[in-house]
Amino acid sequence: MYGYSGRILHVDLTSRKTWAESKPEEWYKMYIGGVSMAARLCWENIEVGCDPLSSGNPICIGGGIFAGTPVPVGGKHGLASKSPLTDFLGDSLSGSWFSVALKRAGWDGIVVHGASDDWVHVSVDDDHVEFHDASHLLGLGTFETEEAIREELSDDQIRSSTIGKAGENLVRFANVTNDGRQAGRTGHGAVWGSKKLKSLSVRGTHDVGVAHPDELLKLCYDIVQAAQGKHTEKYRVLGTVSNVLNLNRMGLLPTRNFQQGTFEDAELVSGEYLHEHHKVKTIACAQCPIACEQMSRVTDGPYAGAMTGIEYESLFAVSSNCGVGDMKAAIKAIDICDEDGMDAMSTGVTIGWAMETFERGVFTKEDFTCEKYPEGFEANFGNGEALVTMAEMIRDREGIGDLLAEGTKRASAQVDAERGAETYKWAMHIKGLECPGYDARGLKTFALGASVVTRGACHNRTAAYDVDVKGWVDRLSIDESRGKLAKETEEYAAVYDTLPLCKFIRRCFTGKADREGAWPAIAQLINATTGWEFDYDAVDLIGERAHTIKKAFNIREGWTRADDHLPYRWQHETMKEGASAGSVVTEEELEYMKDLYYEAKGWTKEGLIPKGKLVALGMEDVAEEIGA
């Protein structure tokens, strides 16, 4: 078999045993890699119904089909576990040299079972797996931990995935970090922390064999040339933060916990401002010729020295969403999140909820006492120092940070129960995962797409906002096309998340980003790597199968139609200003669109997957367990 080793590594932290599992080639043709392979490994290895922070929840890593090959932006891997935020599947991607090392070590994926009694870090050196005491690493940040392991193992080429203080403290939206990149969102860091796993390191020395190396090199040369040209210039020069002003103009930039869609200080937290005042350089993931991450630094004032890569999603969450127009405070808050392994989106949105709860009088200054501010502080919107301090308190679970570390859904439920409040009305999450930086009231197709995403509120797993913002449909109204569009855009995204390839390469195959422009080229890459004979339809099926295994996992964990919801605010409060003023997604609109979506997917009206549908996808064992 080319492109794969045919082996999955299993590591049991409880017994400290390891073993190799062989997988047949047909299994790889079904699940490929990335989030799809990781989700399938979760399906096969989890104790159904387990607490996400228990030993029954496995850590599943799915390598990339193109990792270690010349294919640009293919140095990525998928990471999946049951999410401590959503209690459904949590799947993330990360671009890093870890993926390449995994492939070169001769493993297509890793499953970590059980839990350790004592803090441990695990190293994989080709076939040799070793368990190391990690007590000396506790309290170190993610980057420091990577450096410490390189030093400890006397190997500057070993690649580590690590957790920081947030993961150690079981912050439910803690990340796993590798090479400065984050496997973010659904709380993988807390899962690792619950197992007392500080780090997983890999060193690989094998070659990566491909079926047709000359053909693959030629294909890749052309794509790399395109990837360094106009198609990706936006990402390279300004990065994703260029979204700030675009979304502000459309009245879609989440502001003050999604109360508004325009921010009066948008220019001060824009990509343009960042580029002019704070950018140091652009950096790239493994195998990436695009380089989109804007490494930015604060050089003066109270946050001098803060430096990290800035993306739109992390930036909106800690700036406009918290009413903060101080870019320096925003960089500092994101730096804390990255260094200590915490999802900046969930951190910012949770802090936004806390700020609104303070402004509405449910929280008072006394709720915000901490070592730094023994008398408490005013946690109002626009207070950059409050933003930074709350990020630190969440990381350390200090004071009210212990509540906020539970995430918006759990924090609001607890406050409402204890204080007789209704903070759920401004708790901005779907399935427990905090919302991304697009106000879905003004993006009706995205509203549907976001409500049905298997991992909760996410812009990456549904590309449905694409058809809204480009004007292919009227973004402020609904029609019968939206179910099919939501299906097509989520499965389009799932193809990239499964290979995995970064979506920013999508125009670089032929100049066209749609299926017709990309799928034939992706089929050529797959075939040159593996020797398979994939075509357009086979590539398209990658996305449908990937989404189906994730959905099947959720169904087995108890998902019902009611779990495909939107935040209360998006359904009950119309936008009051800006270009999306007057917009809201009514209950009737959402339920109608969900009907359309389930029908387009070939599912039942209750959103369950018929047995015949699963069998047609080659997923007979899944059909046996959850088929309707």
Added chain:
Amino acid sequence: MSKKVAIELIGLARRHAGQDAVSVSVQEGATWRDVIAAMGQVSPALVGNVVSEDGRTLLGSYVLNLGGTRSIYDLDAEATLEAAARLSLLDVGIC
């Protein structure tokens, strides 16, 4: 009879043009495509970067946006220019 149309520039388009907005003159009854072509004539730095070499279309994921609400996708470009509260050139590629 001609009329002036101002287009707000954001992001890379702003960097290429070196200004926050461009103002173009078009004839009564002009289409959105005429506006695109005029943008390239007024600000040649946009040609090849934002506006196609033939001056007829916007490149990549750029769209003209009317009042923040309505994006003028390429299929609509032959429609007659409407009175615009505010016309912006946005880059709406997925991030």
